[in-house]
Amino acid sequence: MSDRFWAVVPAAGVGKRMASAVPKQYLPLLGRPLIEQTLSRLLTHPKISGVFVALSEEDGWWSSTSFADDPRVVRVRGGEERCHSVLNVLQAMGKQAAEADWVLVHDAARPCVHREDLDNLMDQLGDDPVGGLLGVPLHDTVKSVETGERVVTTIPREPLWRAFTPQMFRLGMLRQALSDALEGGKLVTDDASAMELAGFQPRMVEGRSDNIKVTCPEDLALAAFFLERQSSANE
Incomplete structure (x- = not known):
C-alpha cells in the first residue's frame, strides 16, 4: 500500500455567516489571509507531497496570495457544495496521485x-x-429541542464526538464513496459521512481542541489567539 500523503482544501465557499463582502478564507488573520495560514500548516509538513485547492471560478482573491504560484499547490475548479469541490479535486488528482x-x-x-x-x-x-x-469527545450536555424551544430530552454524550479535519482516506476509496453519495442524492457535509454511507466505519483520532473552524466574525479573534499561543510555545 502507498505511504504518500496529499492534502485537499475545499475553498470555493463564500462564508455567508461572516457577513463580509470578502469570502472568509481571504479575511486577514495576523497579517495574512486566513487561507495562507491554513496552507502553511499543510505545506510545512514533510510528508505532504502537495496540496490541491478547490476554488470558485469567480474567485478574484486567490491570485494575490503568496501560494498562488507555488508549484506545490494545484488549483482545481470548485463545485456548488463542499462535497462537489472535494470530488472535483479527487478526480483531477489522477495524473499525480x-x-x-x-x-x-x-x-x-x-x-x-x-x-x-x-x-x-x-x-x-x-x-x-x-x-x-x-x-474531540463531546464534553457538554446535549439537549434535543423542538418547537417552542422546549427541551424534549437529554442525549447521552458518552458516544458523541465533534468531527474536525483533516479527514484522511485512500484516494480511490474516498472518490468512489463521494461519487456514490452524490449519485444517490446525498449532499454529505464531510468526507467521513460519505465513507459511512458506503458501509465503512472511519476511525476517530483524538486531536487538539484549538483546531477550531472560523465560521463567525468572533472566531477570527479566537483563531488569532490560538495561533499566537502556538507560536509562543514553539519558540
Missing part, C-alpha cells in the same frame, strides 16, 4: 491545525483499512 495514496481533506477555515495532530493522524491511520478523522 495513485489510487492507494492517502488524501487529507482539510477545511480552509481551520488555520490552527497543529503539527502534532497531523503526525498523529498519519501515524495512527497509516495501516488502517478504512482511514479516519480528527475529532
Whole structure:
C-alpha cells in the first residue's frame, strides 16, 4: 500500500455567516489571509507531497496570495457544495496521485491545525483499512429541542464526538464513496459521512481542541489567539 500523503482544501465557499463582502478564507488573520495560514500548516509538513485547492471560478482573491504560484499547490475548479469541490479535486488528482495514496481533506477555515495532530493522524491511520478523522469527545450536555424551544430530552454524550479535519482516506476509496453519495442524492457535509454511507466505519483520532473552524466574525479573534499561543510555545 502507498505511504504518500496529499492534502485537499475545499475553498470555493463564500462564508455567508461572516457577513463580509470578502469570502472568509481571504479575511486577514495576523497579517495574512486566513487561507495562507491554513496552507502553511499543510505545506510545512514533510510528508505532504502537495496540496490541491478547490476554488470558485469567480474567485478574484486567490491570485494575490503568496501560494498562488507555488508549484506545490494545484488549483482545481470548485463545485456548488463542499462535497462537489472535494470530488472535483479527487478526480483531477489522477495524473499525480495513485489510487492507494492517502488524501487529507482539510477545511480552509481551520488555520490552527497543529503539527502534532497531523503526525498523529498519519501515524495512527497509516495501516488502517478504512482511514479516519480528527475529532474531540463531546464534553457538554446535549439537549434535543423542538418547537417552542422546549427541551424534549437529554442525549447521552458518552458516544458523541465533534468531527474536525483533516479527514484522511485512500484516494480511490474516498472518490468512489463521494461519487456514490452524490449519485444517490446525498449532499454529505464531510468526507467521513460519505465513507459511512458506503458501509465503512472511519476511525476517530483524538486531536487538539484549538483546531477550531472560523465560521463567525468572533472566531477570527479566537483563531488569532490560538495561533499566537502556538507560536509562543514553539519558540
